[in-house]
Amino acid sequence: MILVYTHKITPRIRYIFKHILTRTLLIPVSFSSKIEDFVAHNGPKLSYTKTPLGNEFFIKSNDLLFEQGVNDLEISMQKWDEIPCFFTTNKKSNIPFDIFAASFYLISRYEEYLPHVKDLHGRFTAEQSVAYKHQFLEKPIVDIWAYKFLDILKERFPEYEYDKRSYNYISTIDIDNAFAYKHKSLIRSVGGFFNDLFKFKLIEVWNRFTVVWNLKKDPFDTFDKILRLKKEYKVKTIFFFLIGDYSTFDTNVSASKTKYKLLIKEMVDYARVGLHPSYFTMQNAPLLKKEKERLEDITNMPVKRSRQHYLRFSLPETYQNLIDLEVEEDYSMGYASNVGFRAGTCTPFYFYDLDFEIQTPLKIFPFALMDTTLNDYMRLTPKQSLGRIRDLKNEVKAVDGTFITLFHNENLSDYLRWKGWKRLYESMLKIATS
Template identity: 75%
Template sequence: MILIYTHKITPRVRYIFKHIFTRVLLIDIDFTTKIEDFVAFNGPKLSYTKVALGKEFFIKSTDLLFQQGVNDFEIQVSKWDNVPCFFYQGNKSTIPFDIFSASFYLITRYEEYLPHIKDIHGRFTANQSIAFLHGFLEQPVIDIWAYKLLDVLKERFPDYNYGAKRKYTFMSTIDIDNAYVYKYKSSIRSIAGGLKDLYKLHVFNVIDRLAVRFNIKKDPFNTFDKILDLKKKYNVRTIFFFLIGDYTSYDTNVSASKRKFKLLIKDMVDYARVGLHPSYYTMKNFTKLKEEKQRLENITNMPIFRSRQHYLRFSLPVTYQKLIDLEIKEDYSMGYASHVGFRASTCTPFYFYDLDFEIQTPLKIFPFALMDTTLNDYMKLTPKQSLGKINDLKNEVKKVNGTFITLFHNESLSDYLRWKGWKRVYESMLKIATHE
C-alpha cells in the first residue's frame, strides 16, 4: 500500500488517484489528512498538496481537484521526457507536473463541459480538443504518465513489492446500423431504393437488390457468420450493438418488428455479447432511449446493460445521466467519428465522473481507439494504410498494457459499395490486435 497525504480528500482526489494507482498500476492506496500519521508511516508514501512537508516524495497540486463545478483553465502544454504534459508545477515538485489534475481534466472530458462549437450532429469535435491541438490524440497519455510515475516511485522506494503488471487485452465491438442492405426491408423502402438506384444509373445495385429479394443471392451485409467464425478462430471477446430504433433518415436498419431480424439478434446472444445501439435522436430523449432498451430486452429476454450511441452522439453529462437512470452499466461511445485515437486520453476502462454532481457514477466507460468508418470515410485511407494505423494504435496500447478496443460494422466485411476492397481488413485487424 502507498499512503497519500493531502490537505483535503475530495471526491475528485479520491477518483483520479484510485484510477491511476488502482486501475492502471494495480497498487493499493490509502489517504490521510493527518501529518503525524503520514510522518509515522514507514512504507512508500507521497504528499499531494501546495507545499512539501519536508523532503518526501512530493507532487505540488493545482486547485483543480479541490474545486467544484467547471472553470475555464488556460492550458499550456509542454514536455516531460518527450511526453506531452500540462499543469506545470516547477522543480520543487518531485514530478514537475500535476499529473493528477491533468489526468482528471482529460478523463472527465472537462473541456466538453466548456463552451464549444458542435458539428452538424451536435457532437464535440476532435479538432477542438487539447489532445488534437497538441498532437497527442493518438497516445493514451494518462496511462503513459501513470507508468512514468511508477518508474519514479520505484527509484524512490526500490524495496517495495509493486506486484504484477496488468496484461494487454483486446475487445472487438461491432455496430449493426444496417443488418441487411436489401433483405427484410419494407416494400416501400425497397421500391424507393430501387428507383433511386435507377435514377443514379446504379444498374448493378438494382440487379443485386432483385437477386437478394428473390433469394438468388445472399444479402451482402449479412456477414454475421463470418464475424462469429473469426471470433472463434482468434478467441476474441466480441460485442454486437444493435440499432433497433424507429426508421428515420439517420436510422435505417431493418424494422425491429421483423421476425428474421429478431432471430438474428437472438442468435448473436447465443454466441457473443449484445448491447443497445440507441438511435440518432436518443441523445437527449429519455423516453425514446427507454423504449429502445425495453424493445431489445423483449427480444433477447435478458437485461441489457451495454450501450453505444448511434453516430457517437452524446452530450455530457446529460446522455450519460440518462443511461445511468436506465441502469446501463457500460458505455462504449467514447471516441471520435472523424479521428482515431483516445478521446479521454486513456486506454483503460474508467467510471464516468459527473462534474454536475461531483460524484463517481456506476457507469463504466470503455473508450475505443479506432472505427472502420473513420479510416475509410473521414481519413480516406486505403485498407493497407488503415492496417498500418491500426498497428500503430495497438502498439501504443500494448506499451502500457491497456485495453485495445476497436469499432467495426458488419458492412465493412461485405466487400460491397463503399467497402469494396475492405473484405479482409477485419480479419487482418484481429491478427494485429491478438498478436503478442
C-alpha cells in the first residue's frame, strides 16, 4: 500500500489516485491529511500538495483536483521524455508534471463540459479535443504517464513488491442491421425493391429477390461466422442489439419479429449481450427505459451494458440516465470520425460526474477503433486499416491495457460498401490475440 498525504482530501483526489495507482498500477492506496500519520507511516508514501514537508517523494499539486465545477483552463502542452504532457510542476517535485490532474482532465472528459460546437449528430468532435490538437489521440497517454511514474516509484521504493497487470482484448459487435433484406415489413421490402429498381441498382434488386424468397442467405447474417471466430480465437465478445422503433437513423428489423428475438436469445447462449440504445435516446430517459425493458423482455435477464447508437451521448445527461436505469457498463467512449483514445486511456474507468462531484457506479469501457471509422471516415483500404489496428494494439499492449474494438455484423458480409472487407475481422482477431 502507498500512503498519499495532501492538505485536503477531495472526491477528485480519491477518484484519480485510485484510478492511476490501484486500477492501472495495481498498488493499493490510502489518504491522510494529518502530517503526523504521514511521518509515522513506514511503507511507500508520497505527498501531493503545494510544498514538500521534508525530503519525501513529492508531487507539486495543480489546483484542478481541489476545485469544484468546470472552469476554462489553459492547457500548455510540453514534453516529458518525448511524451506530450501538461500541468508542469517545479524543481522540488519528483516528477515534472502533475499527471494526476492531467489524467483527471482527460478521463473526466472535462473539456466536453466546456462550450463546444457539436457535429451534425449532436456529438463532441475529435477535432476539438486537446488530444487531437496535440497529436496524441492514438496513444493511451494516461496509461503511458502512469507507467513512467511507476518507473520512478520503483527507484524510490525498490523493496516494495509491485504487481503487473495483463493485456486483454474485447471484441464488440454492434447490430444496427441484423439482416439486409430478411424479416423486414412488407412496406419496407416493397419500397426497397422499387427504390433499388428506380436507381438501377440491379444487383441489389436481384439479391433482395433471392434472399426474400429463401434462395440465398441474407448477406448481413454473419452471426455463425462471428461465433465460430469467437470460439477459435477464444475472444470475449459482446453483441449490442438495436431494438428501437424504426426511424431515419434506426433501420433495424422490428424487435417484434420472432426471428429477430430468436437471434438475440441465441446470442445470449454464446456471448454477452447489451443494449444499443437508438438514435433519439441521447437525452430521452423514458425512451431509453422503454428500450431497456424491451431487451430485458426478450432475454429474460437484466441489461447491464450499453452502447449508444451513432455514439451519441451528451455529458453528463446520457450517463446519468444510464445510472438511473442501473446500467453498469457503457461502451460508447470513442469517436466516430477518428480512431484512438477519447478519454486518453485504454483502462476501463468509472464515470466521474462533474455536476455532482462524485464517482458513479457506471464503468466506462473505452474502445480504440471502429470499422466504419476506418472505411467511411478515414477512407482506408482493408490493408491500410490492418496497419492502423496493429499500431493501436501495440500501444495498448505496451501498457498492458484493454484493447477494445467495435465492428458491425455487416462488415463480414463482403457486400455493398463492405466489399473486400470480409477477412479484416479475422485478421484483426489474429493481431489482437497474438
